[in-house]
Structure formats: C-alpha cells, structure tokens
Amino acid sequence: MAIDIAQILAAQSGRNYQLHAEHINPRWAKALGIIGFDKCYERAEGAYLWDREGNKYLDTLAGYSVFNIGRNHPVVRNALTEFMAADYPSLVQIEAPLLSGVLAEELKRRVGYGLDRVYFTSTGAEGVETAIKFARKATGRSEIVFASNAFHGLTNGALALNGAEVFRQDFGPLLPQCRRVPFNDVDALKEALSQGDVAAFMIEPVQGKGAAVVTDGYLREATRLCREAGTLLVSDEIQCGMGRTGHFLAIHEDEGAEPDIVIISKSLSGGYVPVGAVLTREWVYDKVFNSLDRAVVHSSTFGQGSLAMVAGLATLSVLDDEKLMQNAKVQGDALGQGLAAMKDEFEFIHDIRWRGLMVGIEFAKPKSLKLKTAWATANKLNKDLFCQAITIPMLSDHNVLTQVAGNSMTTIKLTPPLTLTDADVAWFLDGFRDVMQRLHRFPGPAWEAVYRIARNAMQGGATSRPAAE
Ligand SMILES: Cc1ncc(COP(=O)(O)O)c(C=O)c1O
CATH class of the missing domain: 3.90.1150.10 (Aspartate Aminotransferase, domain 1)
Known part of the structure; x- marks a missing residue:
C-alpha cells in the first residue's frame, strides 16, 4: 500500500x-x-x-x-513538482549534468568578481570545507585565518575556524594551523598575513553570531592585504548572502573589496532541497583539478542533484521577480x-x-x-x-x-x-x-x-x- x-x-x-x-x-x-x-x-x-x-x-x-x-514558495514548489513529473535523470554521476551548468551560469551572472568556476555542495559547512581545500591546494600553503566570533559550520575543518569555545570544546584536536584575528582589526590581519604563509582569510561580511557588521572599508583593506600576501580572500555569504543585505552578496557593500572565493548555501534552495555553491577564480580551480586523473579529486555524491539545481534556479527567479x-x-x-x-x-x-x-x-x-x-x-x-x-x-x-x-x-x-x-x-x-x-x-x-x-x-x-x- x-x-x-x-x-x-x-x-x-x-x-x-x-x-x-x-x-x-x-x-x-x-x-x-x-x-x-x-x-x-x-x-x-x-x-x-x-x-x-x-x-x-x-x-x-x-x-x-x-x-x-519565504516558506513554501509556490514558484519553487511548482518548479519542483513539474520537474518530478518529467522523470528527468539526476545523479548519473559519470556525465556532465545540464541543470548544474545552467545554475552555474545564473550564479556567475549575479556574483561577478571574475569568479568563473562553480562547485556545488549540499550544505554550508561542505562549502567551507571545499574552500579550505581549494585554498590550500591553490596556494601550496596550509594556514587559514579566521575572525573572532566567526561561525562557518560545525564539521571538523569548519570547527577549526569557529570563534566560540563552546562549539570547539571536547571535539579536538581540530585542524591545525588556523589563526584567529579580532573581527574588524586591520592591523591584526596585516600581522597575521605578514609571514606569507596563509592560504586563505575567511570572513563573514555580517557575522551570523551577533549580527556584527564589518566596518566600512575593512573588506577593501582585507582585499589589499590578501593580494600583497598572496592569500585568498574567502567571503562566507552562507547566511548574509542571497539578497539579505539588499545586494546579492553582502561583500558588495564594501566598495573595492574583491573576494577570490564566495560560499553560498542556505537560501539558495528556497528551503526545499539542501544546496550550496562555492564560486572561485579559474586559476584556483585549475590548480585543484589539475590533470585528467584528478578531474574529480574533490566531489560529493549529492552535489549537483537535479532537484537541488531546480530549486536553486526557481529561487533565483523569485528573488529577482519579486524584487x-x-x-x-x-x-x-x-x-x-x-x-x-x-x-x-x-x-x-x-x-x-x-x-x-x-x-x-x-x-x-x-x-x-x-x-x-x-x-x-x-x-x-x-x-x-x-x-x-x-x-x-x-x-x-x-x-x-x-x-x-x-x-x-x-x-x-x-x-x-x-x-x-x-x-x-x-x-x-x-x-x-x-x-x-x-x-x-x-x-x-x-x-x-x-x-x-x-x-x-x-x-x-x-x-x-x-x-x-
Ligand atoms: C556563516 C555561516 N557559515 C557556515 C554555516 C554552516 O552551514 P550549514 O549549517 O549548512 O553546514 C552557517 C550555518 O549557520 C553559517 O551561518
């Protein structure tokens, strides 16, 4: 029955x-x-x-x-039900799925900054893990810098970038070589990057914990310092992105700031299907997937699932159409x-x-x-x-x-x-x-x-x- x-x-x-x-x-x-x-x-x-x-x-x-x-948006629901009725394949794995290509195009158009490659995930923390791996491989360095009070998720790597003891406590040892700097402190960031050994600086333009906001010009300065030090600037937009601040990305508020990697998730699904995306520069991607043997050296089973891609496309259209x-x-x-x-x-x-x-x-x-x-x-x-x-x-x-x-x-x-x-x-x-x-x-x-x-x-x-x- x-x-x-x-x-x-x-x-x-x-x-x-x-x-x-x-x-x-x-x-x-x-x-x-x-x-x-x-x-x-x-x-x-x-x-x-x-x-x-x-x-x-x-x-x-x-x-x-x-x-x-908003919850249970009819446009996303209809897109998903129509799609399910079509018996379209998903997760064939040994193929290049059409819908993830279409969603990647739509995301690139909105994100900009020359972030030309898109890696799809199922959750925010998976996007953070991806950014850590990509930054390490691309730069050949291991240090990651994060801000006090940061929250980037609760998986092992992301936890090493968590600014709160309550989350870290008793789960160690966590990923080594992660350095904390005070939020909004340009001098501390300069000092942390000064040895030229940092792969990435990860920051939430508006922090999930406490809704602390970066001061005007901080991300511009962070961009300059990262460029000088050969460090990748990663904007964690998992919570503050997708239009929440009035721009598609929160980092847009700080003119002159330029991320090398952007992570989004949460709202991209319209709440129906878990989905996330990591957008990055082409050269970073090329360093990670650097030979045919390594063409899927980083991947996850559900990453480009068709339902997630449909939910993402429908959600982006609602964000635009309803202003x-x-x-x-x-x-x-x-x-x-x-x-x-x-x-x-x-x-x-x-x-x-x-x-x-x-x-x-x-x-x-x-x-x-x-x-x-x-x-x-x-x-x-x-x-x-x-x-x-x-x-x-x-x-x-x-x-x-x-x-x-x-x-x-x-x-x-x-x-x-x-x-x-x-x-x-x-x-x-x-x-x-x-x-x-x-x-x-x-x-x-x-x-x-x-x-x-x-x-x-x-x-x-x-x-x-x-x-x-
Ligand atoms: C800024 C930020 N990064 C990462 C994450 C982790 O996302 P997820 O819970 O989907 O793994 C969260 C979740 O709250 C978040 O707010």
Whole structure:
C-alpha cells in the first residue's frame, strides 16, 4: 500500500516532543518545553507559521536564513513538482549534468568578481570545507585565518575556524594551523598575513553570531592585504548572502573589496532541497583539478542533484521577480530605524545594527540602579537569560519567533524572510516595545517569570540555545 503522508501527519499530530525525547534529542526537547518554545507548527507560508491550534506566528529566523524568499514558495514548489513529473535523470554521476551548468551560469551572472568556476555542495559547512581545500591546494600553503566570533559550520575543518569555545570544546584536536584575528582589526590581519604563509582569510561580511557588521572599508583593506600576501580572500555569504543585505552578496557593500572565493548555501534552495555553491577564480580551480586523473579529486555524491539545481534556479527567479533584495533594504531600514528610535527610551538597549534584513539588537548593563540589579541577577543565573526574557514573551504574548544570537549572549538577531511587509515590521516593533516596557519595570511580573524559567532550567540541567545557526 502507498504511504499516506497526510494520514501520518494527522495521526501523529502533537507527538513532536514525545518522539524527540524518545528518539532524537531529549535535552533539546526539554529545553524547548522549559522556555515555552515547544510549539507544534503545522503550516507555513511566506514569513508565517501556524501551530496546530491555528495560531499565526511571525518568523524572524527564517530557518536560520534559509527562507529568504519565504516558506513554501509556490514558484519553487511548482518548479519542483513539474520537474518530478518529467522523470528527468539526476545523479548519473559519470556525465556532465545540464541543470548544474545552467545554475552555474545564473550564479556567475549575479556574483561577478571574475569568479568563473562553480562547485556545488549540499550544505554550508561542505562549502567551507571545499574552500579550505581549494585554498590550500591553490596556494601550496596550509594556514587559514579566521575572525573572532566567526561561525562557518560545525564539521571538523569548519570547527577549526569557529570563534566560540563552546562549539570547539571536547571535539579536538581540530585542524591545525588556523589563526584567529579580532573581527574588524586591520592591523591584526596585516600581522597575521605578514609571514606569507596563509592560504586563505575567511570572513563573514555580517557575522551570523551577533549580527556584527564589518566596518566600512575593512573588506577593501582585507582585499589589499590578501593580494600583497598572496592569500585568498574567502567571503562566507552562507547566511548574509542571497539578497539579505539588499545586494546579492553582502561583500558588495564594501566598495573595492574583491573576494577570490564566495560560499553560498542556505537560501539558495528556497528551503526545499539542501544546496550550496562555492564560486572561485579559474586559476584556483585549475590548480585543484589539475590533470585528467584528478578531474574529480574533490566531489560529493549529492552535489549537483537535479532537484537541488531546480530549486536553486526557481529561487533565483523569485528573488529577482519579486524584487526581494530591494524589499530587504526598505524593510530592513524600517525595522532598524524603528528599533534605533527606541534606544533612548529603553536603557537596556545598547546598540542596533543592521544591513538590510540582518538585524542585531544588543543589550548591555543599564544605568539606573534598580535595573542594574535586574541585569546582574539575570546574568548571574544564566548568561542567555536577559535575551530570553525578551524572546520568551515575544513568542508567548506576541506570536513572534526570535532568537538569541549564539555566542554573543546579549544580542537578539533577526533574519526574517525578505518578503517582510510594513504590517510585519509594525507587528514586530509593537511587540518588542511592549516587552521592553515590561522589562523596564523592576521588580515586576515580567522579571518574576524570567526567574521562574531560570530556576526550572537549572533544575532540569537544560540550555535553550541552539547550536548551529
Ligand atoms: C556563516 C555561516 N557559515 C557556515 C554555516 C554552516 O552551514 P550549514 O549549517 O549548512 O553546514 C552557517 C550555518 O549557520 C553559517 O551561518
């Protein structure tokens, strides 16, 4: 008998956390329960999710920046269903597939910089591993330089370029010869490259952790220093690329910057099929695939799968047709300016930064004595707690899904779909204002709720911070 997915979904509805606790990740299931994030989402469209009770939520994570064009986009879905009905071959392997050639052309047209060769991957971390290997082979050097607070994925090589101890700890020894430099520090980069032994400098123009943004001119200087040192500049656009900042690539914001390798993934799939791409200069590719014997010396089984290529082509067309990059700029500015306008009103807010729809809201110790006590108590209980005092009521009281931005526990990051509307921006800003007003009343019910959650978490040994993002 044919499998009936609709019947499975209906019959199993609501068992999400029980099944995860039994078979997948009990700690994660428990942590989500403690903070009230244990929703069972059963429908998704654009920037919205609906739970099984029919409540509608605004999703400002977009699956960690996977759904730039919004969830379940009909254009991508139709392209995939039409393609599946055509019985077209995929993964023949000993052939040159047509669709990866077509998608490579489309990507090159958008990326530019003379990055003439495209290597397809299934995930972001696989793209990072690819860049490490390509840079080493092309330059004949082994050192890789990365920035503090960097996040390039959690596979072994990528982990060696991770700026946070919590991810690295206990998984070593990691790839040797990886050097960390402080983010945005030109002098430190100059020093790190000065011995002429560095294969690549890998950087996120807007960091996934904390939404830290490169300062104006930093990437231009980095380009110059890399050229002088014979080092390849790698722009990790896995999260900040694909139109999120208002340009196809975030590095475009810094005029004069020129990457030798660009890595994209996440949104390239429209969220349907895992896919990524590494674009690089021809000479780099020629060094890697340098003889007929070595023509597939680096490859992966699912890299050029037809469904992934179709999803990529359809996603690029939606990005253009719906002018989503322009919308990212307009709505990003509306969101950023709306938040910046609250800075004087709410002393917990330290900094608002954004590039298009990649927004960081950073909090810091307030000035008034009463609120200082609230801040200190929260921080003593749990480093994530202050931000969770915001993300929890944003979800429970305002139906807005938000996230704490990884290792910088004092920042909330927003990476909503680029389809965001004026009404969505107002939805977020109204909710955020309400939550901030309540947290600026201390002592008060908002703080009691926060402490209760912290106590429950301590009893359960749970953490509510997601690993990758
Ligand atoms: C900037 C950046 N690089 C690399 C990765 C790793 O991508 P993946 O999780 O697809 O392996 C991520 C994932 O969050 C990322 O944000």
